[in-house]
Amino acid sequence: MGNHHSSSVDPHHHLNVAKLAPPPPPPRAISRKRSTAKLLGCTSADAFEIHLDVPSPHAHAHEHIHDHESTTAASDQDEKRSFDPPPLYAYSASAVDILEDAAADAYRSFLKQYPEYQLTWILDALRRSDFSRLDRSGETYVDYMGGSLYPESLIRVHTGFLHRNILGNTHSVSNSSKLSSACADEARAAVLSFFRAPPGYTVVFTANATGALKLVGESFPFGETSGFVLGADSHNSVHGIRQFALRRGASIHYIESTDHGGVEVDEAKAVLYRSRPKNKHNSPSLFALTGQSNISNSKNPLSLIKYASSQGFHTLLDAAALAPTSVFSLADTPVDAIAISFYKMFGFPTGVGALVVREDFLAKLERPWFAGGTVDVVQAPGNIVTMASELHERFEDGTINYLNLPAITDGLRFLSAYLPFLPLRLSCLMHHLLGSLSALHHDTTGAPVVRILSRTPTRRLRAVGEQSDTGSVVSLIFLHPSGEMMPNTFIEYAASRSSISLRTGCMCNPGGAASILGLREAMAALPSDVTLAAFERHMGHELGVVRISLGLASDFRDVFRVIRFAETIRSAGPREALWAQWLGSKTGEAV
Structure with a gap:
């Protein structure tokens, strides 16, 4: 098949969380203490100190709430809410509209069903500090399997390092080359x-x-x-x-x-x-x-x-x-x-x-x-070649990407700080997304709106540090009220109109696509000169899936908007309007 493109914590790591992603202060004043964090970049990078506000470890003391003490209970609940991480909607750069009001209500219901989600509040702070461009732009990004989003602080750290230092080609012994080599090491x-x-x-x-x-x-x-x-x-x-x-x-x-x-x-x-x-x-x-x-x-x-x-x-x-x-x-x-x-x-x-x-x-x-960089001596003319003494150098053709290698060190430190929380957060979001999509039915016929094809998790994570038995990918197809498959290109168009970045196609994985789409026999019968267009004509419909994939910066609001998009597809009026617009955009093309 072809592919259609749409628009762990190690105590020995030298973590640099404070520099890369300081969480913003919560909206209400609470007891705080000051802590200090230092970051060392590459060998010659300047070390510097910054301050990070950290909530007091006593902030989450248990409260005892009794039914007959309603005033005390209400006070305790207000106090508890002051310590809980506020929903992202409180930090939205734009005015809260009807959608956001609905999202806030849905978020409260979600937390009742998945209270463990709040254990991952540090990722909400990360979303606000390093991925705020998502909220400013209004884009819902659900293509992390295609490529993760870069944290803004990683770019600032790396840009600052390049601004302060001089890096040269590693195939030399100058000071600038030595620095590049040190960063690579x-x-x-x-x-x-x-x-x-x-x-x-x-x-x-x-x-x-x-x-x-x-x-x-x-x-x-x-x-x-x-x-x-x-x-x-x-x-x-x-x-x-x-x-x-x-x-x-x-x-x-x-x-x-x-x-x-x-x-x-x-x-x-x-x-x-x-x-x-x-x-x-x-x-x-x-x-x-x-x-x-x-x-x-x-x-x-x-x-x-x-x-x-x-x-x-x-x-x-x-x-x-x-x-x-x-x-x-x-x-x-x-x-x-x-x-x-x-x-x-x-x-x-x-x-x-x-x-x-x-x-x-x-x-x-x-x-x-x-090639250049992989050898020690080359006889020219002649046939004698002596490979480089360092094993890894024999396999790195030409000059390595020495300007960007310092970002690898900082990026791994960054990910190490947040990776332990990620499986739990994604488990909550995946279960909610899968359950919500599976429950959708067309308003005219009652037929399912989607068919989920990918593997679903068999267990729900409950604590930070647990690992899921699946990834955080949902591959599915959307269905007409009659039960026939909707074209993936239509879903891609409709999603883009809703500012949702997702992926459609076979994802460069023909065997996996054939398996979940039930096309293994058709795959086995392919002629040697097959093309994707010919294969699709033979099958009578587009091949591939709609893929939604979650990752480091995903939060409840992303999943909520995907569900709202699917609800649009289930409703005859909005769907037919989008269909007409899609057909109009393809004037002159065969559909």
Whole structure:
């Protein structure tokens, strides 16, 4: 299938929360104490001190409320509300309109059903301090799987660092080059610390997670007796590795996806067992696991990595969708290599990813070429090449993105502070969103408005630090009152009219899309010269899903507005008006 584009806490981290995201003071005065926080940036960055107001630890003392003491009860409730984080509507930059009044009422009902949501109030403070542009613009952003939003303080910190310092190309020994090299070393150390990597791991900086996956694919020593095992519900960047394997005569083995995406553990183990290499050294084989699907919302069991390793496979984890909202430890799951993109994790910078890799595995990879920065000596003319002494340098083609690497260190510190709270918040929002969307029916026929296709969480989180069994993605299709699928392009158009940024298409994950859409047989029957347009004509409708994905800055109001948008689609009058506008916008096109 093609793809249609629409418009964990480590005590050893040197956290810089105060500098990056100081929460604003609440509207009512409460007992406070002063605390001080310091930030050290890259090696030569100036350290400086700022002050942060922190609520008194005694602010949340328990109150005893008795029915017969109504005056005292009312007073206690007022006092309790003064300590609770105020809803975001109190801080709206614009006047409170009818929508916001309705949202405030819905928010109170939501908190009664999900009181644990208030344990994540620090993320409300973050929304106000670092993502206030969302509220100023009125945009509802629900495409975090496509790319996280950058926190404004991270940009200020990084801009300030660039303003104060001079950075040069790392391939030199000047002062500016030494500073760049020091920042790169610090960024590598921050990545290893964030993923709890034990000794023996290193970091290769790439352009993105795709670049990291390609690096493994093109360099892995596949042979005619080798195998490459992967799940059908994987990103195209994982599927693409099969091209390198096939060119070297290796065999490809797929683990079928379930109807709701992901793999079934017993089936995965059976495929791995049947295709295990007879000799690990003479038949190097690779198992690529998708940590979390970007379309089906499935989290695959990381225990499969240990099993695959026991069967003689080298292991690769695509963590691009997993890392932004889940805690992952290389000490607990010692995979040979993981691929990540930093913009997926904290929004900035784009153009930088990493392969976090065991050094002994990296030493087995064979680059198909060499480039500037990867070599020590090159005979020209001639055939002699001596590769760089540092392993990671052999795989970083040309000059690394040295101007942006300091932002990686600060971004990981930033995310480390908030990541423990994120699964709980997203669990509340996901359960509310899924329940609300599933309850919607057309006002004319009573038919469902949406069909949810992605995997839904099986349990509700109750405490900070718990991890969800799924991601925070909802893939669905909207339905006409007759039950037929509405065109995704219409939903995309209607959502943009409501200032909602979502995604439609197959998300560069053809196997996952085929599974949740029930198109596995059609996928298997595709001709070799197929195009997406031809495939859609054959099926008689657009292919793909509407994807709503939540992330670091998501709050109740985002989910509320998505639900209100879906309610618009359920109502005949507003829907038909939008349909007419959409058709008018496509004048001259085939619909």
